[in-house]
Amino acid sequence: MPVEIPVEKWTGKVREVTLGAGNRKQVKIGGNNTLPYLKFEGQPGNPTRVAIEVQDTEPTGWSPVIRSAWGDAVKDPGTWAKKAAQFGAEVICLRLVSAHPEGGNTNGAQAKKTVEKVLSSVDLPLIVLGPGVAAKDNEVLMAASEAARGQRIALGNLEEKNYRTVAAVAISDGHIAIAKTPLDINLAKQLNVLVSDVGVPAGSIIMDPDTGALGYGIEYAYSIIERLKLAALMGDGMCQMPIISHPGPETWRQKEARTAEGVPAAWGDLNHRSVIWEELTATAVINAGSDLVVMCHPKAVETIKSMIAKMSA
16 A cells, blocks of 8 residues: 655745846756755755855965865965866855954955956856955945946845945845844844845845854754744745855864864864864755855865755756
């Protein structure tokens, strides 16, 4: 006697958002009306896309494992972006680290030059992230928006304290807004409402509900992403934006990906352990429902893209 597999009936759907326009390649995210990769329940939408982080200045304090993987490419953001494309990036995530007031404190003019250099180096869609200081984010993201007008890049981060300025330039220049909140489903929904109310179309918003690396809150991050997806599928329009997560940057901040001495032997070889740490963090958020993951190590990118291809087959 055949066994009937129970199937959930969802009423909602995650919006599809397209990154890239003009002479950029286009990458679509979201579009599913079921939980991740459950093709027997509905339309799985677009597979999870993989971005690689590029910084606008040579990183300091990086683990030798990730530093050696990129070599001298990290000395120039354009060269770094080209190498990221060779390693399989579908999207470039440019982080304007040098603009931080406690770092290089570079200005909007410098940000514009960097964005233009990366745009001319690759034809992939682009995400531009500020240094995480509200006033400085406004300055450099306005410059980035102008440099990429009409090419539909994603600008981040819009937070409750600075969303109006960045939202305005995203609207005027035809870009996507990344709404970032700490790990809280209610705050994520509230910020989506605020960003929508100032005029950003719902189809031009990506949620960043924050990411916790393996061992540093991954269970909580998984829970929040999953709850947002469930709310979206149950019909909550303000939870139906695609989700971006940052397993790469979060992983390489942690001691498990950086420390080789003075740790238990059971931790194993640093070169192997650190890459696995990034892979496992990415695997968790993808299965929770992330539509776009930002990675760092080329080997982790290769593994995760292979996993996505197998789950999508």
